[in-house]
Each structure stands twice: as C-alpha cells, then as structure tokens.
Amino acid sequence: MGIVFFEIALTFYFAATIIGIVDIFKGGKESSRLMLFITITGFATHSISIVFRYITAGQLPITSMHEASSFFAWCIVLIFFFLEHRYKIGIIGAFILPIVFILMLSSSIFPREISPLTPVLQSYWLPVHTFLAFLGNAAFAVACGIGTMYLLQEHYLKSKHLGELFKRLPSLQVLDEINYRLITIGFPLLTLAIITGALWAESAWGSYWRWDPKEVWSLITWFIYALVLHVRLTAGWRGKKAAILSIIGFLTILFTFFGVNLLLKSLHTFS
C-alpha cells in the first residue's frame, strides 16, 4: 500500500516539476499556485507512504537507498513549505522541485525490499543521527535552489538583459538573505549529525572517527559551509560568491549521498 502512495507522490512531484519548468519560461501567479497545490498533495501522499513503510519496517525508513532518497526528498519539500509560508515567492518551487523529483526518481529505481537491520544499526542513534543529517542536507539543497535563482537574477542585472523571468524572481537582497538563513540552519544540523555520528561510532565500533569515505566527504561538506559562513562574517563575502559556494556545497552533498554509497566502499553503504 505504501508503494502505491509513493508512486502517486512521484507522479505529483513530476507534474509539479513540469509546471515549475513551464513557470520559469512562461508562467505567472496562477501556475505558481497550481505548482504549490500539486506539491502539497504530493507531500501528503508521500508522508502517508513513509508512515506505511515505518509501520511495515518497524523503524524510521532510512536504511536503504530507496528509503533514504525518498526521505531526503521529503525533508526538502518540508523546508520548501516553511520557506513558501515565510516569504511567499511562488517561483522558488520551480528551482527546488527538480531536485525533489530527481531524488524521488532515483528512489524509485533502487530496490524496495525491506531488509532486517544489522546489529550495528539497531541503536537509538539511528533516527537521531540520520534525521539531523537529512534535515541539514535538505536545508542545503534548498539553499542550492536559491543560489541558482540568485545567480540568474544577478546575471540579468549585470548584463542588463531583463527578461520576463527577471520580473518574477525576487530581489537579490531577499535571495541572499534566504540563502544565508538556510545555511545557518543547515550548518548546526550537519554539525550535530557529525557529532551524534561520532558518538554512535564510538559506541558501535569503539572509535569516534574512522576516516570512512562518508565521514571524510561529510567533513569536506562541513568545511565548505563553514567557509561560507566564515568568509561572510569576516570578509563580507555575500551574494554571488555565497550563491556559488552553496551550489558547490550541495554538489558535494550529492556526491556524499550517491557517490559514496554507490562507488566507494564505506561503512555507511546502504544495503
């Protein structure tokens, strides 16, 4: 039953993404509203699918690539809703929903069977560590979408070719402010995820840090966002540079998520 809801959610997110893309090229308030409405419906069915999976598996469904991708997408939509509620910039969805859809699509490709938990994963740290990590990463994913919007708007203003999209994109100040806020939310969450991960590692394997590829890449991500915050506070780096760094940061997260799991041998590799 959960799978049916998952498929429905995937369809809704696909529809919302298409509307979002159309919205970028030729849209208006109406299409943005429709995109939001479809995303809300998609999110509702997506949540039901996660609850079903939780009940069936008896644990937070984040232990396989199928579950993790789906849960990551769910966290991104959650943050998108908070943002939409706070700033009411309809077109934001058009830059975030493609990420959600790609994650959901990849989730649909990965094997869906529920495997029993290995003893090391049977810990109260599992939901705490992973939820913090996913929520932090979701904030960075949204920051990447916002960063893309910033670069586009900045390009319009610098080149002086003010297209239709220029009028519908928010001001540079708003985009920079949202980007900064998301990073200030995502960074402590990622930090806490790394700390809880270290504590869990200590209790499971007897050492806090084992230079596992996922740990290394998480640390690289952490450094990138630490750099974003540091240069912003000390050297006043903002706007374009901050936007580029937030996009690079998210690409690192994607590599940590997909690359490490699929290409490298890691203790974090999902079943």
Add this chain to the structure above:
Amino acid sequence: MKILIIGLNHKTANVETREKLAFNGHKLEEGVFGLKKIPEVKEVAVLSTCNRVELYTCVSSTASAVENIKNFLSEFHNIQKTDFEKSLYIHTDTDAIKHILRVASSLDSMVVGEPQILGQLKDAFDFALSKKTTGVLLNKLMKKAISTAKRVRTETRIAENAVSISFAAVELAKKIFTDLSGKSFMLLGAGEMAELAARHLVNNGVTEVKVANRTYERGCELAKEFNGKAVRFEDFLNELVCTDIVICSTGAPTYVLHKEQMQKVMKERRHKPVFVIDISVPRNIDPEINKIDNIYLYDVDDLQGVVDTNMLERKKEAEKAEKIIDEEVEKFVKWMSSLDSVPTIVALRQKAEEIKLEEIEKFKNKFPEIDVEKMKAVEYMATAIINKLIHPPTVALKEDTDDRDELIAMIKKLYGINGDENEE
C-alpha cells in the same frame, strides 16, 4: 436610442485646442446641463482631462445630434467650429462602445497602461450620476467600461513595467534591495534628470539623502529640498562607503569615479551591494566598475533600453487587452439588442390586457345578474388565460437568438401590434 461619442485627444488635437474645449471647474456642470438640453440628447456624461475631452451621449438621431453638439461646443467655449471640427472624432454604436472600453483600459492613452485615466473616467461617471444626466444605457456602458478596465488590469501585465527612465531606476533598485526604505542615497552632481530620478527614489521610501555638488551652495539648496545633507564634492568617495544608491550627473567631461576607487570603497563597505546610475553624457563613471561584484552600474542608454523593453512588453500586453475588449464589446452589444424586444413585450402585454378588459365588459353586459364574487372569479380566470397565452412569446422574445428581429416582426404581425406606438 443610439450611443454617440464625440471627442478629441492628444492624437487628434494640439494642446491649445484641447485647452479651449476643456470642461474645467464650474464649466463641467454648465456643460453637462447644456448638452442635456439639446433635443436629441437623452443621456450625457463628460470626460475632460489634459489629454482628452470626450462627450458620451445617448441620442435619438445621430446626424442632427452631431451638428447640434458641435454648435453647442462652439457657442459654449466661444470658439469657431472650423477651429476644432477637424480634430473631432465621432464614434457611434459598436465603435463607440469599443472606444470607451479602450479609453478606460488605457489603451488609447499617451502612455499605454497608465492608471490615471480609469480614475478620471470614474469621476466623470460619478459626476453625471450625481447630476442625473445619465440613464439606463450610459450607466450600463460606463459600468461596463470600468469593469473591463479592471479585467484588463488583472488579466494582463499592461501596467507592470516602468516606462520612464526614473521609474525604471526605481524598478531596478527594488530588484537589488527589495525595500528602499532605510537605504541611503547620494546625488552626485545636480542635473535636472538626476533630480527627477532622485525624487522618485525618495517617493519610494529612500530616507537618507546626500547631495555632493561641485558648487557646495547649490548642493545645500538641493539637499534642503530632499531633507538631506550636503557633502563637499572632494568627500564623496568617503561618503560612498555608506551609500547604497548613487545617481551621477555632474556634467564633467571625464570620469569622476574609477574602478580602483570603487574597489576600495567596496572593500570598506564589506561588499554590500551598490546601485549606481550614471545619467551624465559624456559618462562620469568608469563603465568597468560594473565588473566589480555587487555593483550594478546603469548609464542612460541602459535605462533607456529597460524602458524600451518594457514598452514592447506593454505592447504585447495591449494585444491581449484588445481581445478582452472585443469580448466585452460583444457582450454589451448583445445586451443592447436584448433591449429591442422590450417595447414589443410591453405592447403584447397591453394588447392582451385590452382584449381581456373588452371581453369582461361584454360578459358583464350579457349577464348583468351575475354577483360580484362570481365576477371576480371570471376576471381571475381571464387573467390566467392571457398570462398563459402570452408567456411563451414573451420568453421567446427575451431569449438571445440571432433571429430576434424576425421574431419581433412576426409577433407584431400575428398579434396585430403597431410597434411604433410603443417604442421610444
């Protein structure tokens, strides 16, 4: 009854003629009542703005009304008919409906999409209503014009783009800073155009104003006007550190602000964005500074480019608006033609009523002994019969069909109604 619009506007008449024919102040009331006195004119409303004078009327006969209105204008404004006759445009019926809808939606304005005209038309309508010079037809037409203008505004983006250099500057500033309140602004030099742009920025919320002019006294004068402070020209670089928007128009033959200087300023202001507008010709600010991060430099050609693009956008939106207007004109024409059947319906009802009364009278004469109660029952029955009989033709006449005219003629023939008696 026919709708007739006589008027002149910025396209057909020069400002002198427009001024002479304007209905300003007390002239408006006199004019409206004067027009109402013309025998053919049944309803009237007058719109008089600096760009147009238009008389909206409902008349019984177009040709004679036009002549009488021209004579009235000549007499009322004390101007020779030949001096304004060529500037007049005359629209009747569908053309007239379309014209007023276009005027209200600002498609006939000097700056397409400007919002003032709708307010002016509303005022003209309110005035006519208060003086009771309009009736069913003009009231409906004016309301239709206002609602169509609102539809155009909501369904198209006709008024969204700035079409003057100063407004383009404000529009751009808002895309950099969102809200201009709390932003600081410096006027570098004191050209007339820069002053105008500055005024628009201040009207849009910029609070802190600085004026740096080569002549310090002139700077002080201008600063006073904006409630700001004057800055010595030599100090403007230091002031730039805490300035978000700069408008430059010094009239100097060379650059007064260079890339290296601005790089330093940016470092000092920790790379907070700056919007620089250079309206001087030749330019006073090194165009290279646009390459520095977080600086957005626009010269007068760039701003003109924005205005031109916006103008094009407005034209595109105007095409959409024309379609909306065509739809609304069609609706109004349908409503107007539905009025054609009203006199026939009234005549039909009258005819039926006459027959009923005649037959009841005959019945009374034939049966004089019948008591009052029974007579009432007979009358009730007669009324029910005629109501049932005339109900289907009445419904058919009210229906919006293409063959309404034929139907009207047929009903007149079938029931022997002489339509002319009952029509206005």
